[in-house]
Amino acid sequence: MNHDLFGFEINVWADAAARLGLIVSLMTVVVMGLIYGERKVIARFQQRLGPTRTGPAGLLQSVADALKLVAKEDVRPKSADPWVFELAPYFVFVPIFLMFVAVPFAFHWEIRVLELGIFYVLAVSSVNIVGWVMAGWGSDNRYAMLGALRAAAQAISYELPLVMSLIAVGMVADSFNLTDIVRGQGQVPNIVWQPLPFFIFFVAMLAELNRTPFDIPVGESEVVGGPFVEYSGIRWSMFFLAEYAALFILALLGAAIFLGGWAWPLGEEWGLPWQLALTAIKAGAIIFAIFWVRVTLPRLRIDQLMAFSWKVLLPISFVQVLANGLVLVYEPPQHIADILLAAISGAGLVLVVMIMNRSVGKPRPRPVLTNRAAAATPPARSEAAR
């Protein structure tokens, strides 16, 4: 199970340390790249240039930001709970790192192959909400408190559809081992069989990442950054490191589970660079979509957000799991099973879209235009000209 990362035998501890070092350095570089990328992409969406000053085309912007954040004073409010306040960033930060363990980048190129990889990732990822609530509670700030409660409510609500959608995929793939799931998609990626779980996964991922339109815990215009409102300097940057790392990991997961990861369309025979490139391209596409959504959509309100999770996504993901189970239990011939799975899931997706349309209603007709105002009384009578 423990594959050799470097192609030769080394001590287990040294191996672990090397892998850990690899994660940390990779994570830092990736997060810096993501921040730079996000700023550039969003700038283009807004007809701006984005960072240009630091280094060629602003490439060193993230480095400059990091230096600034490290150099900044680490302020703690006098009335904050010192332990809870100071420890909160770690509770957000560490679980994200732990998620990296199971993510497959390429064939035999992962930290650890876990039989229940999906479960592990989900279990670990939900720990970081503790950190959010700690940050909100420890700050002794009402905005932070409000944001933390929103974050907790949202994370719990969207954790369930996320789990159910991944379970549905796991059923189809016949495994919870991420590597096996990817390998099973050599011919056709899972998104074809399971478009509805992909949609649920994408939406729940946005919610888990607190990204627009689900960014109510940090909504700048409402709770002014939510749980982070009192943080500064290095601690604040840890929250953001965690946020972008989570973005990266969830995009990788989405690429691996739904888009065929490194396996589709090239297959296992192609070399490591190709597989890495495939993973990167797919994850990059998901990340680009997230940026695109972020730059376009307004924020939902808390009740709409809750209703969408509990009344739409969760029931429909249960139905998806149930339908998958029925199809798989009765074991129809392979091609019929495939068609059934895809059809049911596609129908579910259409249903979700219909529910969304229905809940919002039709656009209101254009405002009333009156060329002559309604009241016909001439105004001249009221005025006594001198």
Added chain:
Amino acid sequence: MRGLLKSMGVTLSVFARKPVTRQYPETHRPLPERDRAFPLLLWDENLDEPFCTGCHACERACPVECMTVLMKDNPAHRSQGGTSTRRKIIDKFWIDYGRCMRCNICVEVCNFDAIGMNNTWQGHEQSVYDRADLIQDLPQLLAEHKAGDVKPWIAP
């Protein structure tokens, strides 16, 4: 869902457009001729002295009282053996750029076209570390037009 897709389409179409950002300190937008930065005094090249006679018209008209004017007898006047036609001339002049609200009234009330609004970028970029440095005295106010850097626009 249609509306969401339409919005996404709008942002995507903007993605393809050319950015409108100007890289400000390196590339300045060309300023229109009428641009008003801060008032400065004009230099009469023919007589080699300021146009300003220190008549206090602008000082009295200034809504924020940012100007201080002192006049004196012109030593270069004909009666003193000089060439100038100005009997009185400006002695000392201060304008507090920090208080000036750039309303152009001083230019309008001036009978001698002796004061004008700077219409260059140097006129706008006046940041200093101390407010007192924004108080300009006569040589400073005259310097830019004297050197020919500025051609203020004065309404006909």
Added chain:
Amino acid sequence: MTQDDAAAPSAEALLAASIWPQVDRALAGVSARPEPSVRDVIVHIPPDQIVRGLRALKQDRELAFDYLRCLTCVDNEDDGIDVVYHLYSIAGRHNLTVKTQLPPDDLTVDTATSVWRAADWYEREAQEMFGVRFRGHPDPRNLLMPEDITDSFPLRKDHPLAEIEVLQGEGVAYSEEPA
């Protein structure tokens, strides 16, 4: 704030052609005095009858002054303070200015918030700026000024305007008006 000298000779004719006859009818039982003005007719009502008059103007079916445009005060120094109401009728599209003159020794008038809720903030502003007390106002706190300043009324004519400190000149103290 009289304009007798500036009013046109045919003030009566102007008033007759204006909205005044209707106002006069609506204000039965209230002693009101009209005055033509540049744009809208001004009606003077004594302070003790003002709210009655305003309510009559609002409730009159034909006039229906349902809209309070503006409420403010004018300090007439020795003649006390005028409270000025600018009314408008959305359905009838006519305007009216109502004035009441408060004597300097009794700057109290009934609140108009019972007629239009819009009067709320206007009265609070007038109260802190002019020291006019609006009897029965639901929330008579300061609106624009700090809550502890209740004895100084900036918009009155006797309230001094702060001197502009001149930072330049012959020595910093240069501030005299040049001849």
Added chain:
Amino acid sequence: MTAPFTHEHEFETQDLMINMGPQHPSTHGVFRMVLQIDGEVVRDVIPYIGYMHRGGEKLAETMDFRQGIGWMDRTEYLAQHNAELSYVMAVEALAELEVPERAQWIRMILCELNRLSSHFMFTGAFGTDAGVFGTAFVYSFREREVILDLFEEISGDRLMYAYFRPGGLAWDVPANFERRVAEVLKSTKQGIKDMDGLLTENEIFRARTVDVGTISAADAIDWGCTGPVLRASGVPLDLRRTEPYLYYDQVDFDVVTGTNGDVYDRFVVRVEEMRQSVRIIEQCMERLRPGPFLPDRLPRMLRTPPGEIYLRTEAPRGEYGIYMVSRGGNRPYRLKIRSSCFANLQALRDMTIGSYVADAVVILGSLDIVLCEVDR
């Protein structure tokens, strides 16, 4: 201050008081409101204004009519031409000045352009309030910038124009004015299209705004609301139509009214008004003829006879009134600025109670307040 009250659930809870502003990012300046919230639901709102109070009315009493124009810009820093217009028209009415035709048309064009730039500011800021990450803001600022460039070419300043004068204009527009206006309108139309496409039909935007902050026509009138806030409730009160000034009775345009009086209506009414403004400007450009921009005889120091006037014009945010009392002389005896935002803001409490915290932000944004104008 209202005491936090407790009310019965299965367990006893206490409402949370949240102080929003004056440094909150979505209070559009220095507005402060204290929200009393039960969970996410707003139970009460106490608005506080006055952080921008500069005693403008007192200052205006010390300024002569020319100096006062510059001050008007500073009370309404998003619709400066409209604010100046009320002031100079009040002076003209008192001093009985005739304004040349060309000056009137140019004033109309500039006021409508200013309405466009102000509404662009609204759509951008409102998009940000609703949670669009800066996109609406950047799009609308892009268009506003084009309009401000034109204003700078005409008046010399980007924000504080001081361009209108009692009797006309400070100076004539540049020679390429017509070409430049055509360019600006072209870009503006694209901007309105972008803005409309980005938000109007967007499902999430509609979910956030439809039936939020509703105010009925009767309430809106009672609170003294004007402008788009009142028109969104279905009252066609537009001073350009009901009491025409300048040459608004000679151009063809529609008064835009909403049906529900909610936040969404306030948004679409403003977007539609922008289209109407473009229409008005195009008609004005056709009617613009060369000619004088100031009356022939204008005293060097303008003095008005005694009198008083309440002069109101339709600014982008509603009725911008100047109540000017003159006792002769070259400055007003008393100047009261009837600010549209001031009255609109009064209705905030009624609109907000019972909605969510996130709605409170959107409702405040939909009023499009300018705190300088509220506090003066």
